[in-house]
Amino acid sequence: MNYTENYQLPQWVETDRVLMEDFNNAFAKMDASIPQILYGTYTGTGGNTVHLTIGKQVRFLLIMAATDVQTPLAIVTPQGGGGVGTSGDVYTIVTWSAEEITFRGANAITSMNVSGASYCYCAYCA
Numbered sequence: 001m002n003y004t005e006n007y008q009l010p011q012w013v014e015t016d017r018v019l020m021e022d023f024n025n026a027f028a029k030m031d032a033s034i035p036q037i038l039y040g041t042y043t044g045t046g047g048n049t050v051h052l053t054i055g056k057q058v059r060f061l062l063i064m065a066a067t068d069v070q071t072p073l074a075i076v077t078p079q080g081g082g083g084v085g086t087s088g089d090v091y092t093i094v095t096w097s098a099e100e101i102t103f104r105g106a107n108a109i110t111s112m113n114v115s116g117a118s119y120c121y122c123a124y125c126a
Helices: 020-033
Strands: 036-043 049-053 058-065 073-076 093-096 100-104 118-125
Touching: 036 049
Parallel strands: none
Antiparallel strands: 036 118, 049 100, 058 073, 058 118, 093 100
16 A cells, blocks of 8 residues: 555555555544634733633634724734734734743733723634
């Protein structure tokens, strides 16, 4: 039996015996390699730190304020470090772990955590 280069999926030739476990393994590999998009909401508490536990390894994160606040949008990637831009180009510190993202800014505005404000996030996960 031959295997594909990228995902090592089976490629049968005419003389190969086809087994159910080969199909199950191939589908498990495909399922594991398909990215997921997860989304959620949170309400700001007014502090200068936000912890988001996504539960998956995040490759790209978009946060949008659902209510009228000074910082309506944040786009963050782990490769670029990411930052939350405000009208004064102030950036917050973003740290990444396997399943959690933390924003720590100078105040609630730069950390996307205005008290009572509603925020929505969308995470592209590996």
